[in-house]
Each structure stands twice: as structure tokens, then as C-alpha cells.
Amino acid sequence: MPTGVAIRDVREQLFDAADRILLRDGPSALTSRALTAEAGCAKGVLHRHFDDFDDFLAQYVLDRVDQMAPQAAALRELAGTATVGGNLTDALSAVFQSVAVAIVALLTFRDELRARLRQKWPAGIPVLTEAAIMIGSYLRAEQDVGRIARGADPDTLAAVLIGSAHLLYADRTGASPETDAVRRLVDGILAPVTAGGRP
Known part of the structure; x- marks a missing residue:
């Protein structure tokens, strides 16, 4: 080099x-x-x-979390445009077609890495937690423009969306789910809190 x-x-x-x-x-x-x-x-x-390989892995995971910030900002900017369901389908697909699912598996696989990350990330799985924060922020922005019901809890909805999408994408060896499958999942979760039941 x-x-x-x-x-x-x-x-x-x-x-x-x-x-x-x-x-x-x-x-x-x-x-x-x-x-x-x-x-x-x-x-x-x-x-x-890096101090050692686990230090490398911890810094790698945190770097990949930090890279989600522009995606979060872009998603918030979409509030009030297109459809809520379409915006979330695209956002969830982008998260789970990235390295995020593999990072979750890596965190599950390596106890020492989880222990190191706890020093900077006290709860949750960093990539998925950051994705849930991103989705929750977007849903709050949609509440502000009246496309999500005032009584809805954006953070709970975000956690349900992230967890459900992760189940769709969890099989790393299989084909990624079709966009229609992700959209059906999003629409089903959001229907009770959107105007007319249609996100």
C-alpha cells in the first residue's frame, strides 16, 4: 500500500x-x-x-449507523408527498437491502462486539434502532401534515414496521422479498392510523 x-x-x-x-x-x-x-x-x-479486531468491528458498525443520517433526513423531507405507504416501502427496502441485515447477524454472532458497542449504544441493536428512529421521525412529520392520525404512536409504529420488515428480509440466503410484499406489510400496519385506512 x-x-x-x-x-x-x-x-x-x-x-x-x-x-x-x-x-x-x-x-x-x-x-x-x-x-x-x-x-x-x-x-x-x-x-x-484499530486496537484489535473487535475495535474495528465496533467502529465499523457505528460508522454504518452514522451513514443512515442522510437517508433519515431525505425521508423526513418526503412528508406530505407521494404516499406514506410508498415512502415507507422504499425506505424499508433501502435499509434491509443494505448491509443492515448482515450487521444484525454479526451482532448476534459476536458477544464481545455487543459488549463493546454497549459502551456507546446502551440499548437495542444499533442498525435496527437507528432505522426505527428514522421511521418514527418520518411518521411524526406525517402526523404534522395530517396524514397519520393524531392519536397514533409513531415510535411504536416504527418498531412494528422495522421488526416486521426484518422478518421478511431475515433469510440472507434467499431472494429479497418483492416490493409488493413490503408494501402489503406497510399498508396493513398503517391502515388503522391513516385517513380512510389507506396509507
Whole structure:
């Protein structure tokens, strides 16, 4: 690897390599050796930038959570446009067709990683919790424009949407669910709290 490469570039190179391994081979395949081979760098590079492999994994997960912020902002901007169901179908599909499902499996697979993340993320599973916050924020914005009933609880609805969508996408080895299946799930959950029962 050339000298003088910025630390952020090295981190992103390693994080992107972790994405590829998780999506292609699953959490059991994500080892330090596989990571550096996938990233095309020497093993020493990993240890120069991270305390150990679990430190790398913790920083990787938190980085992927941080990357959801622009998606959350864009979703909030959609309040009052198109349909609530369509907006949420697209948002849920984007979350679960990303590396999010594989990260949830990784967190389940590695006890030490969960313990490290608890220092900065005291409750919940980081990727799914952040996705639920994003969905809840959007639903509150839709409440403000009158497309979600005032008596609805956006945070509870968001948790139900995230949990239900995760069940659709949980089989990493199978085909992703069709958009229509995600839309039916969204519409079924939101029907009681939308005008006329139609999101």
C-alpha cells in the first residue's frame, strides 16, 4: 500500500471490504485475515488503525449507523408527498437491502462486539434502532401534515414496521422479498392510523 494514504481512506477501504464479505459470505466469514485480503492491504494496516479486531468491528458498525443520517433526513423531507405507504416501502427496502441485515447477524454472532458497542449504544441493536428512529421521525412529520392520525404512536409504529420488515428480509440466503410484499406489510400496519385506512 502506498505511504501517505489518509487514515480515513484506509478506514473506508476496510469498512467497504467488511460490507462485501458480510453481504457475500455472512458474519462467520468476517475475520481479520479475510478482511485484509478483501481490502487488498497488509494485516498490519488493520492493527495500526484499530486496537484489535473487535475495535474495528465496533467502529465499523457505528460508522454504518452514522451513514443512515442522510437517508433519515431525505425521508423526513418526503412528508406530505407521494404516499406514506410508498415512502415507507422504499425506505424499508433501502435499509434491509443494505448491509443492515448482515450487521444484525454479526451482532448476534459476536458477544464481545455487543459488549463493546454497549459502551456507546446502551440499548437495542444499533442498525435496527437507528432505522426505527428514522421511521418514527418520518411518521411524526406525517402526523404534522395530517396524514397519520393524531392519536397514533409513531415510535411504536416504527418498531412494528422495522421488526416486521426484518422478518421478511431475515433469510440472507434467499431472494429479497418483492416490493409488493413490503408494501402489503406497510399498508396493513398503517391502515388503522391513516385517513380512510389507506396509507
